[in-house]
Ligand SMILES: Nc1nc2c(ncn2[C@@H]2O[C@H](COP(=O)(O)OP(=O)(O)O)[C@@H](O)[C@H]2O)c(=O)[nH]1
């Protein structure tokens with residue numbers, strides 16, 4: 202089952218569902234919409250009328266990307282809706298054509314990451330500055346968190362349901378893309394192994410990014426918090 206958080210993504214929903222259906226047949230999709238002012242939920246309901254595998258978790262207000270993903274994961278785990286969960290953005294940044302590869306890899310790997318930073322991966326329409334910044338941020342995140350993953354902020358990630366049951370989703374407090382790092386950090390500490398495969402990330406064409414200064418700061422702080430946690434634990438083991 203796919204989970205897709207949405208906030209003001211009305212124009213992306215129909216093309217997104219079209220591409221998912223072409224690439225991955227009737228794969229169930231759970232949208233999590235936070236009462237988007239642009240009527241994204243109405244657009245999802247319109248498509249639900251002809252597609253029984255489109256589900257909608259409608260939340261009352263903007264609760265953040267991280268909590269939208271958490272709520273969807275908790276619902277799937279509690280209600281036993283699927284053997285695996287794949288999270289993806291609604292803005293077509295993550296090519297739905299790669300879903301069959303993701304689903305195939307999930308048969309043998311507990312956590313599968315669509316990665317920009319393995320051979321063959323990358324980002325479309327990114328200038329040198331943005332590439333450098335993103336690569337640097339990922340290197341910093343990998344070194345400080347100690348998680349052996351090249352794309353720590355990847356948002357196209359698949360999880361076997363059983364590996365998600367090894368971590369406590371309520372302990373994860375990050376809201377922006379720090380959520381993506383915190384998930385990987387906590388899964389790593391729970392003993393999960395990771396498999397990365399290359400994706401070409403596409404910058405959105407419709408709608409606006411919800412990226413903010415607050416999200417950036419949270420993202421910059423997370424690797425430091427993770428490093429402190431690792432040091433404290435090492436001290437408590439040796440001391
Ligand atoms: N439900 C929900 N979805 C959100 C929220 N913030 C962002 N999203 C969705 O999360 C995904 C990633 O957000 P986006 O704005 O593209 O971030 P960017 O890729 O970092 O620029 C998109 O599908 C957004 O619609 C939120 O507060 N609630």
Ligand SMILES: [Mg+2]
Pocket residue numbers: 290292294405410
């Ligand atoms: Mg985006």
